[in-house]
Amino acid sequence: MHKKVNIKTIAAELGVSPSTVSKALKDSHEIGVETRAKVQAFAKMYNYKPNSLALSLRNQKTMVIGVIIPQITHHFFTRVISGIEFIANQKDYNLMICLSKDEYEKEIQNIEMLTNGSVDGLLISIANETLEKGEFGHFERLLKQEFPIVFFDRIPPGIQADKVIVDDEAGGYNAGKLLLSKGRKKLGIISTPEHVTVGVLRERGFYRAIQEAGAEVLPQFNVKIEEKFDIENQIDQMFTQKEFPDGIFAVNETYAALAMKIAQKRGFQIPRDIAFIGFTDGVISRLTTPTMTTIAQHGHNMGNKAAELVIQRIYEQENDKTPNQTVVISTNIVEREST
Amino acid sequence: MHKKVNIKTIAAELGVSPSTVSKALKDSHEIGVETRAKVQAFAKMYNYKPNSLALSLRNQKTMVIGVIIPQITHHFFTRVISGIEFIANQKDYNLMICLSKDEYEKEIQNIEMLTNGSVDGLLISIANETLEKGEFGHFERLLKQEFPIVFFDRIPPGIQADKVIVDDEAGGYNAGKLLLSKGRKKLGIISTPEHVTVGVLRERGFYRAIQEAGAEVLPQFNVKIEEKFDIENQIDQMFTQKEFPDGIFAVNETYAALAMKIAQKRGFQIPRDIAFIGFTDGVISRLTTPTMTTIAQHGHNMGNKAAELVIQRIYEQENDKTPNQTVVISTNIVEREST
DNA sequence: TTTTAACACGAAAACGGTTTCGTAAGCATA
DNA sequence: TATGCTTACGAAACCGTTTTCGTGTTAAAA
Structure with missing residues (x-):
């Protein structure tokens, strides 16, 4: 790679000192007008740009x-x-x-x-x-x-x-409220393990909405996905019981979209049999069939x-x-x- | 923000010169074992890490x-x-x-x-x-x-x-071949304006497959999406003619997924009435209904x-x-x- | 005892800039 | 003529490292 022009080469070429070049380039009026013009013209011609490493080091600011x-x-x-x-x-x-x-x-x-x-x-x-x-x-x-x-x-x-x-908690709460307001009684949730803070909060909000309504979530309708195992299998378990939920909240977009597909494969109609709501800011929800109701995150x-x-x-x-x-x-x- | 320790502060603290510290830290055996040990211990204790700007500037390598x-x-x-x-x-x-x-x-x-x-x-x-x-x-x-x-x-x-x-051209070609091999005769393409190189190449390959088969694409079945206008409207035009295509290739995933939804809304069954194939490496194709056949790009x-x-x-x-x-x-x- | 070599370390330059401070030249003033 | 004030520029330090090249000390060899 060819070397770029720097202040020293300009200085040498023009027979002035590096400090003069530096000042001339920022139009310091410490430097005579002629010298300034000369330096600026030269710098422009050779497309001089200050080295950002040197600047950062000097200014202690990157x-x-x-x-x-x-x-x-x-x-x-x-x-x-x-x-x-x-x-x-x-x-x-x-x-x-x-x-x-x-x-x-x-x-x-x-x-x-x-x-x-x-x-x-x-x-x-x-x-x-x-x-x-x-x-x-x-x-x-x-x-x-x-x-x-x-x-x-x-x-x-x-x-x-x-x-x-x-506001994950409030998002989960609103998801719960929405499902309840649609007359859904047997709610389910697809969530994440305990250590994922956001998942926990969304779940907490969801439960709060349900408790306020005096309802509850059956244990088998709460699935915590472990990503190291097959996700579809874990979701599918929700639909293989004698009872099934009529409203499902998933704490992210992929789980929700997958769950919708799996439910459809099991013969359920959406939203007639089961309503779905996802938590997401993604591009998928507009493209699923049917399109997916979501809690938008505004990333x-x-x-x-x-x-x-x-x-x-x-x-x-x-x-x-x-x-x-x-x-x-x-x-x-x-x-x-x-x- | 508190200042981080640097070589100078270590040198001053230990009563040696910066060069000694630098050498000691890389176990140069120019430096006596005791001094080396002392410097290294001190550096470790204060969690010294060399400043990368200075290194980059010095080594001319970032x-x-x-x-x-x-x-x-x-x-x-x-x-x-x-x-x-x-x-x-x-x-x-x-x-x-x-x-x-x-x-x-x-x-x-x-x-x-x-x-x-x-x-x-x-x-x-x-x-x-x-x-x-x-x-x-x-x-x-x-x-x-x-x-x-x-x-x-x-x-x-x-x-x-x-x-x-x-290999966009070959990808387009294979998309065309696949649709033809499924017995589709009236092919359509959803593409991009001329200046988007990748779109053009995919389209070219698609046309090559069709010409080899002695078939052709009707002009109204070639839609070039202008992103500044409403995309769904532009796609919809393909389904509002008296004739409609029975196989559609879209040069990206979003266009393909949108087209599938629009076709379904118009009452077409996929793949019975129209087959779809997209060009993508995305996450959407597994989640559409039905799932989408794609040319995988391996990004x-x-x-x-x-x-x-x-x-x-x-x-x-x-x-x-x-x-x-x-x-x-x-x-x-x-x-x-x-x- | 003198020379030589090894050892252990420091000074200084370099990377590419900025900025403070000093100073020579030129001119006006007393 | 001596003094002061601009003007226009350069020297040098600095940012944090590395590395080359001394150099003083000590011990071994002659």
């Missing part, structure tokens, strides 16, 4: 925000990222995106890599394995250093930090908020820190054919 | 690969990214992902930003607007400098460079290959350059219920 997410193939996270990018872009920040692949070790590696000077702040959605282990020392170390961090969606329970979350908003928060933290002075915030992104129901 | 894609919410691109990440991770590279949002200007900005020292190489899938304009000067400048670049999926036509593409493979190529270019010596390569990722048919 204008980069690190983002750590568990999986990039999850549509929700890509919505969040596009929201982050939208704000970052406005404020001249760039993104460095790392994937933890839901692994604790990779998450730690990513964090170490990013916090060694590469980024000014960090946006994190925690890996499943980390949540399962419950080990958050790597976050606490950074928080103690007052490194700017904002957690989003999957947050560390019981840790003081800035957070942006979806883009979440990204916006998270980016705003972290940038605010980055600019904050050492002396006047604002207290930690938790921003809640509220959901809303998008009613389609499945209810 | 261990970062820049990726520019049009949209992160396109599932195909996220598959490619996860493929890129897989290889990059193995070779200790990190990713800096930028979004062009399919805009020419943003693409240029991204490139300028990334090539000012931030990355060692670049992986690019070109913005639609750039392809439309046909202006590739920003790429040619970099290629002339011999900056390591690999284009993937959406490539600049007629430019010498490393490229990784899906993950594409990401692998692209990353391997660019890393190879990065390590290449100035003297012995290998000639430009074009790697073709072949597709395969995944047959499901829609045919």
Whole structure:
């Protein structure tokens, strides 16, 4: 690769010092008009652009925000990222995106890599394995250093930090209410294991709605999916009992879409026999047959908020820190054919 | 934010020089064993990690690969990214992902930003607007400098460079052959405007299959979607004529899924009346009703290959350059219920 | 006793910028 | 003529590392 022009080469070429070039390029009026013009013309002609590493090192500021997410193939996270990018872009920040692949070790590696000077702040959605282990020392170390961090969606329970979350509990509650309002009595839920915070909250809200109505969920109508086993089999169990639910809430889009297909294969009509509602921000719900009613998550908003928060933290002075915030992104129901 | 420990602070604390610390940390046996032990213990205790900016500046090597894609919410691109990440991770590279949002200007900005020292190489899938304009000067400048670049999926036509593409033409051809082999006679295609290279190639292959069979596509059965108008309306036109196709190929997953829904709404049965086949690597095709037959793109493979190529270019010596390569990722048919 | 070599460490330059401070030249003022 | 003030620029430090090239000390060899 050919070397790019830098301030030194310009200086040598023009017979002035590097400092003169630097000042001339920013139109410092410390430098004579002729010299300024000469330097600027030369720089333009050779398409000079300052080296960002050198700038970052000098200014102790990279204008980069690190983002750590568990999986990039999850549509929700890509919505969040596009929201982050939208704000970052406005404020001249760039993104460095790392994937933890839901692994604790990779998450730690990513964090170490990013916090060694590469980024000014960090946006994190925690890996499943980390949540399962419950080990958050790597976050606490950074928080103690007052490194700017904002957690989003999957947050560390019981840790003081800035957070942006979806109102999962209320979303689950509204899903329950909606099914009940459609006259459904025997409700079911397709959920996730205990350590996945968001799943738990959605489930909790769902149960709250049901209790308020004086109803209950039969144990066999509560399926907690273990992703390491066959998902379709686990869902199918809900339809192989003598009784079957007439309204099902799934805590994510894929489970809901799969459940709809499986129910149809078992001969149930949607929504006549069973109504379905999913929790999602995805692209699938419009394309299923019938189209799926969902609790919309607004991942883009979440990204916006998270980016705003972290940038605010980055600019904050050492002396006047604002207290930690938790921003809640509220959901809303998008009613389609499945209810 | 509290300052991190660096080599200087360690040196000062231990009463030795920065160079001694640096050497001690890499177990240089230029340094006495006691001093080495002392420095290493201190570094470990304070969790010292070298500043990556300083390292990059010094070594003229960032261990970062820049990726520019049009949209992160396109599932195909996220598959490619996860493929890129897989290889990059193995070779200790990190990713800096930028979004062009399919805009020419943003693409240029991204490139300028990334090539000012931030990355060692670049992986690019070109913005639609750039392809439309046909202006590739920003790429040619970099290629002339011999900056390591690999284009993937959406490539600049007629430019010498490393490229990784899906075998779109063959994919289209196979889609056509499959529909014909099912006895379909009146074929239709849902495609994209001319400037989207991949769409054109898929269409070309499709037509080749049809011509070989001595058949033809009626003009009203060729719909080129303009995304700025209502997509469903444009697709619907195919079903409002007196004649209708009995086999439809859509050049992407969303168009195919939408078309299936619209056809069903119009009362057609799939695949009895109309067979559908989509071009995709997505998550939707398993969840539609009926499930969708697709030409699978293997975005993950594409990401692998692209990353391997660019890393190879990065390590290449100035003297012995290998000639430009074009790697073709072949597709395969995944047959499901829609045919 | 002198030379030589090994050992253990430090000074300084380099990566590519920015910024503070110093200073020579030119001119006006007393 | 001596002093002060601009003007226009350069030297040098700094950001955090690495690495080359000394150099002073000690011990071994001559």
